[in-house]
Amino acid sequence: MAVQHPVAEANEQSPFGTLSPTEFYAKHQVTHSSDYITNSRGFKLFTQWWTPLPPTKTIGCVAVVHGFTGESSWFVQLTSILFAKHGFAVCAIDHQGHGFSDGLDNLMYHIPDINPVVDDCMQYFKTFRENHAHNLPAFLYSESLGGAIALYITLRQKGAWDGLILNGAMCGISAKFKPPWPLEHLLFVVAAVVPTWRVVPTRGSLPEVSF
Known part of the structure; x- marks a missing residue:
């Protein structure tokens, strides 16, 4: 049987479409806190x-790790509802x-050190x-930069996760899109002196792709 992702019900104004959050959760038989x-x-x-709401039993845990400039709402939230x-x-x-x-300093998306x-x-x-979910199978689900964070978690907590x-x-960043040398190495110096300066140098725009 095909499983439809809840994103199919979203619109530009709300991830819950025409429903209220309470109605949306009830429709998908999950609770939210x-x-x-x-x-x-x-x-x-x-x-x-x-x-999950009864009669569905909890069979495991999924910990979600969002990516850079992302958050746990909208599409990530809808994916979480699908799991639940x-x-x-x-x-x-x-x-x-x-x-x-x-x-x-109330700066959005600024992470000077990924370890914390x-x-x-x-x-x-x-x-x-x-x-x-005590003693139940546990999994990490990650997107974008969250993938690197999830890998760090599994390396530091060996055996703690089932998948x-x-x-x-x-x-990592492909060499095709890294800034030219020596600018790439100069950025480390700039980051140390002006860590909050917003600059994203690249080799240029991505090529157009037709499907």
Whole structure:
């Protein structure tokens, strides 16, 4: 039987289409909750989770890791609902500077060091698993830069996860799109002096592709 992704019901105004959030969750037989946690750096981080409604039993856990400039809402949220309606307790966190979470100097998308972000995910996912899916199979689902974060998590927590799903993982930048040398290496110096300067040098625009 074909499974339809909830995104088919979204429109430009709302991921829930013409329904209210409460109506949307009820239609897909899931519950939704959200909360803020405070990390070791004093940032308030937005978290949310979805669990299946009876008679569907919880069979496992999926921890969702969004990508750069993303957040745990919209398409990521709809994917989480899809997992939840099929029996998984699903959790997600907005990384610092993303979505509804605090960021450094209130700058959006600014992550000077990825390691603390990995720590945030591990700590929150651990608490969620203990409360909602204790001793059940657990999986990481990641998109874009979230793929690199998820890989860091699995390397640092060997044996803690039963599987890893990488959706368009961004674990590096192709040499075709890196800025010319020595500009690439000069950017490390610039980042150390002016870490919040927004600059994205590339080799040029992507070529047009016809289908």
